[in-house]
Amino acid sequence: MTTCRGGGLFLLAVLAPAAGRAQALQNATLRRAQQAYDNLEYRQALAFGQAALRERLAGAERARAYEVVAFSYAALDSILKAVDAFKQMVLIDPERQLDPNRVSPKAYSAFDVALRQVLLVRQLRVDSTSFVAGQGAVPIRFMVTQPARVVTRAIGVGGGGGPANFLVDSSAWNGQVNLSWSPRLPNGDPVPAGSYTVVVEARLGQNTFSASQQIRVTHGRVDTLPHLTSLPGYQYLPETEIPAQTWRPLGVAFLYTGGALIGTLGLESGSLGASSKRELGVVGAAALVTGFVMTLRRPAPRPAEGNILYNRLLTEQIARRNAEIAKENVARRQQVQLTIGPSLKTGAPR
């Protein structure tokens, strides 16, 4: 009895959401079974659950009834019967998943054993994706509960409007399976746009199980690349720079004026006497004053050769990259962008 109560405490946590769902159950017997289970009255829950199964139930409610029965058997330590009830449940609802952190280990192990005793294809997922035809694939994921020969197909409209059947994979698998489908026709063209059904069929002896998912394939133009105006991380540099302020202008004025003075003194004729320095004084003073003023003034910007070369190189790189982009855009305009969007609708077991 302690074990039952212990299991019940676990199940209480698990079935807390189920308590809410009990309100939504249409079948009165199943609703009473759920309430009895919620009140930890497992024998009564088992009786009501089995009674509900004898009545006409919709698929979801029937799976729910098997689940209540399975949990009740697990709580009552009837593991084999719990496994049988779980098997019935997953055959009706193959996507049903229990959280091992929230259900009792006994119930979860019974559920896990049940999964491995029936052939199921579960959790079929076709991820949304978009790629250029011929340069990508559609990822397909699913789980097979037993080792089986698994054939995966995509069925849709053909190039002429008739049905088309594309074999994606045919192999022996067990457990998690990850496949990729390159949606192309035998001639290499992309498959026509439209709705497709991805069908996964597992066969083990006489047992077969299949699951399917609708996907939609649309065609679009491949985005062309914009032309570059700059390279990321590389900026144009100023092509002029202001040199540091120096005394060079005044020094040069001194040098030139001194050269004229020395030349004049050196070339004067002895017989003619010293020449007039008035003329040199006027011009030399003007040169020195100009040199002094230019020394105080902010120097004029001068070309920065290194930056000019760098900018030229950068411009050439951008032009080269733009030429490559233009060439690539020509190719892209001839390509087809395939967009695959899955629907959540899955097929029923067969």
Add this chain to the structure above:
Amino acid sequence: MSRGGWGGGGVVPVAMVLLGLGGWPTGAGAQHLTVAPQAVLVDYREVSSGLRYSGSGFGGVATGHHGKLSAAASVVRLTLDPTDQSTAGAGFKATQLDAWVGYDVASHASVEVGILRRTADPEFAAQSLGALRVGVRSTYDLGPGATVSFRVDYLAAPKFSGGGRAAFSIDLGLGLDVRLAGRLHGVVDYAFERVNRKTNPGGTGEIDAPIQQTLARLGLGIGF
């Protein structure tokens, strides 16, 4: 005594040829052209220290630069009077034409050729002179719109109105071009001219008759 051909009409055609060869930058491709009226200060000595004149004048200068070529031409009208220490009895007037065509051989250096022609009025009040110039010029940018230059020209094949010869004649100069505001330029130039003229009057032997002149041109011009 032979009269020099430069004193006649020979110099001007030579100047025109030189300017034409140099590609005088008056076209749209000219990078820089300056035209300026000028005031002139002058000091002139001849033969001995007693023959000295001082004066002033006016004139005009045009300079241009196009690529590696540059050219300049200046004409001044001078009025010279004897100084206080001069033994000369009267002054005279002179007209001087200078022209250069230069070619840049380095960032701050150019070679140049040109002419010099100076005529005195009255004709025999002073020596008229004509010569070819061959020299070098160094130009340096002091700052935005300011250029200073220093030149040394050898005066080749000088001709004098009074005859004679000069084995050594040199002309050196200091120039400054400053953009004062907008297109307004200040253009000043100093020139020192030394001519070791020798004459042989009456065939009695050569005697020295040197010529020395200092000239300052001060002008305000328009740059294009």
